Amino acid sequence: METIEVTALPPASTKPTTLLIGKFDGLHLGHQQLLNEANTLRESGEEIAVFGFSDHPLWVLKEDSKYEKSLSSYQDKLHLLEHASVDRYYHIYFTKEYAQITPEQFVREQLGQLNLTRVIVGEGFQFGKGRNADVRGLANLCKEQGISVITLPHVTFDNEKISSTEIRNNVAKGRMESVQALLGRPFETTGVVVKGEALGRQLGFPTLNLAEIEEYVEPNPGVYLGVVEVHYEKSSAHYFSLISAGYRPTVNGETYKVEAYLLDFSGDLYGRNITVKYLRFMRGEENFNGLDELVENMKEDERNARQILGLDINEE
Ligand SMILES: Cc1cc2nc3c(=O)[nH]c(=O)nc-3n(C[C@H](O)[C@H](O)[C@H](O)COP(=O)(O)O)c2cc1C
Ligand SMILES: Nc1ncnc2c1ncn2[C@@H]1O[C@H](COP(=O)(O)OP(=O)(O)OP(=O)(O)O)[C@@H](O)[C@H]1O
Known part of the structure; x- marks a missing residue:
């Protein structure tokens, strides 16, 4: 898997690509569903890439300690993504400045040069300055670029959306059986x-x-x-x-x-x-x-x- 460090704009790419966006801490069952879908839809010659953030936005912006530590180290995450057949990992340095990027700038400038065929996100996905845009906003902006957006329903457990935040809470409480059920390991x-x-x-x-x-x-x-x-x-x-x-x-x-x-x-x-x-x-x-x-x-x-x-x- 190729790792690309991004501090401003990602370099242009020519290979047709399916993109996933987020922190992907722990690569839990919800994240795994997106990766399975990406692999199922992959056609010959297509690549799968992940646009991953270095730090959790709520740690960078609010210094909320719940978001400081992780379920997986940076190295673990690279191994897990490689194991899930991801070809490219964009490591985005998420800073207060990066958080100022508007939804329009994000799709046109950050994603615009990546030769994307599709973006796959979970149903509650939000992005851009102030988390101002949702999946509908993403779909509208991507349409301008000829990129299709696939939105998958949340993977749930006991009727709750599986999230990295909830799994981190469970680790902090020592509930390792629940953690294993939500991570799949x-x-x-x-x-x-x-x-x-x-x-x-x-x-x-x-x-x-x-x-x-x-x-x-x-x-x-x-x-x-x-x-x-x-x-x-x-x-x-x-x-x-x-x-x-x-x-x-x-x-x-x-x-x-x-x-x-x-x-x-x-x-x-x-x-x-x-x-x-x-x-x-x-x-x-x-x-x-x-x-x-x-x-x-x-x-x-x-x-x-x-x-x-x-x-x-x-x-x-
Ligand atoms: C099975 C096990 C249970 C332990 N339980 C406690 C405990 O309840 N309270 C505590 O202060 N230390 C506990 N410890 C930590 C020991 O204090 C520590 O292993 C010991 O001081 C040796 O430390 P060292 O490896 O730095 O020499 C436990 C360690 C083990 C292996
Ligand atoms: N339970 C889930 N089911 C399906 N997709 C999910 C699930 N959880 C997250 N996703 C999707 O995975 C991608 C990465 O999300 P992200 O890393 O922000 O996950 P998260 O678990 O919600 O994180 P956190 O709890 O740390 O905010 C996004 O597209 C998101 O919508």
Whole structure:
């Protein structure tokens, strides 16, 4: 997939193209429907492109913290779109200035030179300065350029429109089963393993400490059952894991951290990239009365996890 960085105008393109527009955070089931439609309609020689925004407009314009963090990092998004057979990704630097573009300028100047055959959007799509134009406005402006607009009904779950915002809320509340149902895969964060305080090893629960995950929305502090994928040069391995996400009050932790205790694994993974996949919230984070109580509870967490997974419980 070709990635094109856009700070002002996208470069002209000659290939007939179907375009999708938006932030596409998490590439949830609603977004996937647009991509499926684009692939179904694709004719020989046609390409699929995504006009994606670097930051959520409500974060840039209102600094609303709900829109600061993401379900997928920039790299994740590129992988997901490539996997969905997207040929070109326009990475639009969404700034306060960009938000001043009117619907007319957007269609005529931003999209005008892309040789578009069609644009596919969800039914509530709005765009342009002040989100002033809707799908009807888009269709009228696109008609001038000979571009057809396809509007798809919202994909819903429990009669609610699936949205990235709602999924981010669910992650923040630890509702990982709902998140998985709406994304079509578990919520996951990819980062690099760094050295922690090595206390976990002494406690009998060595953990992988995950860094470089600042882009992601933070799950509700607590213990989760999940899977860790360890990326090697040409392959990867998956391990059932207990994930601890939070501030670690028992050991006077101050910053939010994510660490994973891999069941039935021992080895050194410092410097490796790993993907932590959240399956199920097990309990909230607690401020235990000392390390002994913490260890007792970690043992209980492991027993519970093994029982859920049907794995042997090997107590010393
Ligand atoms: C299964 C599990 C459950 C945990 N639960 C808590 C908890 O409830 N409260 C807390 O303060 N820390 C909790 N932790 C975090 C530990 O305090 C942390 O793993 C330990 O301090 C080791 O940190 P280190 O890897 O930086 O050495 C938990 C860790 C694991 C693996
Ligand atoms: N549930 C859905 N069903 C169908 N299309 C959708 C759905 N959600 C979003 N879309 C469409 O996907 C494109 C990208 O939308 P966008 O990234 O703004 O999604 P969103 O989930 O509504 O985001 P957010 O909640 O962060 O505002 C738009 O065309 C939008 O209309």
